[in-house]
Structures are given as C-alpha cells and as structure tokens.
Amino acid sequence: MDLRELAEEAANYLQPLREIRRDIHRQPELGLHLPNTLERVLLSISELGLETRVSDTISSAVVRITGDRPGPTVVLRADLDALALQEDSGEDFASEIPNRMHACGHDLHAAIGVGAIHLLRTHKDQLAGEVLFLFQPGEEGDNGADRMLEEGALDLASGELVGAYALHVTTSQPLGVFATRPGALMAGSATLDVTVRGAGGHGSAPQLALDPNQTLAEIITGLQTMVTRRFSAFDPVIVTVGWIRGGQKGTNNVIPNTASFGATVRTFSRESLADVERYSRELVEGIAAAHGLSAEVTFLSVTEPVINDAPHAALAEAVVTEMFGAERFSPMPTPIGGAEDFAAILRAVPGSFVFVGACPPELDPRTAPYNHSNLARFDDSVLPDAAAYLAALAFARLDSLRVE
16 A cells, blocks of 8 residues: 555545534534434445444444455444633634534544545455544543443454554644654643532631641642652653632631532553542541541543553554655654543553644644633644544554565
8 A cells, every 4th residue: 555645645635524524514413422423424425335344332433444365353433522612713614512612623523534435435455454434422521432432343353453543632732733642642631629528607716616728728729749759750740729618608717517629630551540539538538537527539530641652652653754754754753641531442552642733724733722622623624634644543553464
C-alpha cells in the first residue's frame, strides 16, 4: 500500500466528510444515547455492504472491514458524543440545540471514521486481515468505551488483536500536525468527594463546637502536601478542588454541622491511581479524627491513564512521516492532564493514540480557544488527512505481520 497515494485519494473525500461533520455539529447529542448521530454515520457507509453490529442498549456500532487476505485484527475507534455547553463559536453551522455543543471535536471524529472505512473498503484487496471500527458514544464522562467492551465489541474479532488506534483533534496543534509520544500520553482521572461531619455552634464560641470548616481547610491543604510528598515528581499526581460548601451565605456567625468539597484527581500511571485513593482516605479520615470529627470519602475512578505502547507509537510516527513528511509530526515531550476512555481499549489491546491539529490557520494554537470551550472552532479541512492516517495505520500494522 502506497501511503502517499492513499492520502491523495482521501483528499477527494473532503466535501462529503465536511457535510457529515457539519450535519452532526448542528444536531449534537449527549451521553450514551445518540440515535441521530449514529444513524447519520451508518447511512454514510450503508452502500459499502459491511457487516455491522449495532448495540441494543447504547448508541454504538462495530463495523467489520474484511480484507481479501487472511490475517489478524486491528481496532479503530471514533467517539461521537457532544458536551452540555452553549455554543458561542459563531460558526454558520453552529449547534441548533440550546446548551449542547460539539466543543471537543467528536463530530470531526465521526466523519474521519466514515472516511477511513471508505478507504479500507476500497482497498480491501490490500488488507491482510480485518479491521473492527468502533463508533462509540459516551466518551465525555459516561465510560462508553468500557460499555462497548462489556458488550463484547472486541469479541467480534475473528483474528488475533494486534493493535488499537484512535485520534483526537485539538486546537493546540497547528492545522494538520500530528502529535504523540510513547508511554503515558494522557492522565487517568478520578473524582474525590469528601464530607466532614462535626457539631455546629455559635461562631463566638468555637470551643463548644466541632468545626468542620476548619478541618476541611486543613484537609485540602494536606492533600496538596500529600501529592508532593507521597508521589515521585517523575510520576506526578494532580488534585484540584473544584467546589467547597460549608454553611450558608449570610450566616457568618454560625458554625455548620457539615462541610464538603469535591476534587478531580489526575495521575499518569495506573499504580498511582490506585495509591492516591488509599493515601487520600488515610489523610482525610486521619485529619478529621485528629480534631474529633468524622469524614466520609467517596473516590470514583473514571478512567485509567492513556498509555501508548512504544512500538505502536513509533508506527504512528512512521505512518505520518511516510504519508505527509517529517514536518507534519511533532513528538510530545510530556503527557497532558486531560483524560480519555480509550485507555480502556488500550489496556485490552496495545496500540497508540495521537492528536491531530485542527486549529484554524488564522488563530494561534498557543492562544486559540481550547477543546471544551464554548468558543472552540475546528478547521474541518483536516478531515481527509486524518481519515487517511487511520486507514494507513491499519494497512501498515497488518502488512507488517503479513506472512507470504
């Protein structure tokens, strides 16, 4: 398979892929149930006659592209869901539904997936194995990848699973530049919710009460010390408190019975994600007990870190370089603190995840509104190249294992 020719062929797909992307952008859907989005995607590949399994419980689909030569199985994925956000991007195809927006670019991912499937089907005579393409809902906090795995998406593979790949558009890279790294690429995430229970009283006599606010403040400070003293600087942990509640506004002289806060936790290894739960519980409960109070701790792991297998990350770089030139690949020196549930798929099947720049050329990637911003804009001229990249990864991985 000549990868440069594949990219040139994909360039002809720009207009239909742009139409798919913009149709989905106008009608964003949330969570695990995206019936219109999935219907639009499947309609776009219906003429290809591919085996497709659609879930009965969530808006997901697995599409099988079988090559003319026998071989193992590669997994590709595109997520489809939007965010609960009012769009203020100014695009002429902006969301028509209040408080819903494709602010993370999953509308582009849907169109990229359609393009990749068309390329794979067109050249199935050069496909030495099969591709399972996963169209996934619920990436934005609903663990759609885990749901698809639980429903047996990977069990449909007829050959050995030899690679899993996905991409994510971003406004923080120049248009058309691909970026990734081996090892940890994105953080694992968890939520930490704490409620401290004391005994309320009058603010003028704190000695007669058990003040949860004071204890809560000490716990928050203690968590920041914990992440710098219990964890290596080379395997960092981030704990950021997003909300605090203790008492009511206007009752400045009242000590409440309870005080609470919620935090997001980010780690870059699976081991640290497990350790931070144990250490957090010990610290929170210990500080509360030291002041004669009690504490309730709820720790919920949302996603594991995205860990790129080194040979698969090298394959991603090689494919980009061969297709588009070395200037279109940017190695990432460090991981980022965002989270992605593709981590669950990578734990089941070694592979790699990459970012592709979709920043409009009139904007500076260093200052452009970031993914999840209500002002976010993505340049969909990147669609053909991204589709060609995903298809090329499958061809390249299967070809590398082909036995004549």
